[in-house]
Amino acid sequence: MKWTTRIVQGLLIVGFIMFGIMKLTGNAQQVVLFTEVFGYAKGFMYFVGACEVLGALGLAVGFRKPKITLFASLGFVLLMAGAVFSHLNAGQGMSDAAPAIILLILSLFVLIRSRLTINSV
Numbered sequence: 001m002k003w004t005t006r007i008v009q010g011l012l013i014v015g016f017i018m019f020g021i022m023k024l025t026g027n028a029q030q031v032v033l034f035t036e037v038f039g040y041a042k043g044f045m046y047f048v049g050a051c052e053v054l055g056a057l058g059l060a061v062g063f064r065k066p067k068i069t070l071f072a073s074l075g076f077v078l079l080m081a082g083a084v085f086s087h088l089n090a091g092q093g094m095s096d097a098a099p100a101i102i103l104l105i106l107s108l109f110v111l112i113r114s115r116l117t118i119n120s121v
Contacts, residue, residue, distance in 0.1 A: 023048055083103075
């Protein structure tokens with residue numbers, strides 16, 4: 001089960017770095033999504049992008065320091081819960097919120113497994 005968690009953790013690292021960089025570079029699609037669809041300020045998009053990149057770095061460091069994995073995955077659970085809420089609140093269906101839901105479930109999996117790992121040590 002340890003390797004399953006590490007593989008999921010690695011996938012989250014790659015995904016969140018890519019999504020975070022898209023937000024930090026001001027990708028046109030992300031700007032439209034945040035400002036016009038969700039109604040958030042453009043600065044909030046940069047904040048979310050920074051949180052995603054820093055959280056991904058936290059998960060990477062978490063391979064060596066398991067407590068950091070716990071905090072980074074908790075941050076991702078909260079971030080993705082907000083993303084799912086934003087999609088549904090904007091009137092988008094479950095199909096538009098599906099990527100955020102999948103990332104939420106994977107982040108929750110890593111959070112639970114890291115919590116169990118820390119408690120067993």
